[in-house]
Amino acid sequence: GQNIDQPTEMTATEGAIVQINCTYQTSGFNGLFWYQQHAGEAPTFLSYNVLDGLEEKGRFSSFLSRSKGYSYLLLKELQMKDSASYLCAVRVSSGGGKLIFGQGTELSVKP
């Protein structure tokens, strides 16, 4: 079966750093994605990891450990506009590249 877990909610302060964790157990693994989604909108791509290690892209970084089935998204210098839902998704080996999503983490950034 497919199981992807991430915290339901997190709260952080403007200017701070927040880490959103994601653990997964899937039948096959072909990459892990992080998306940001504001209410009522489609998800927007943030990062992609297929090999172990850290990928950095501006204020956002994502880490992957395949042996542990674990990833995190790190957001630095938080801004109010970062308040959104953050979705962890695993691309499974079969199924033509379909993504299986976690339940999403609702991040609230407070002043």
Add this chain to the structure above:
Amino acid sequence: GAVVSQHPSRVICKSGTSVKIECRSLDFQATTMFWYRQFPKQSLMLMATSNEGSKATYEQGVEKDKFLINHASLTLSTLTVTSAHPEDSSFYICSAPRAANTEAFFGQGTRLTVV
């Protein structure tokens, strides 16, 4: 700009009617597209994989006769919600990878309300 376009963005229909949602890849050919459904405050649930020139592959629990998927060309997949009921009200989103094992781009989503 958008590379996957979804239409309409919002639709309200009466119970018992059918609604068609279109998903187009704008500057690339997509042999595979994916349809997701998202209920309020929940994550994206994969409904089906749309395959150009062949039948769609449905996820467990998704009624293929209710959610008709047609992928007649390399740039267009359609999802038709047949005999819609209020419980079908949801946010429907399509996605398409530009190539195998690459990032999947999402359409803008369609907010369906069945009254």
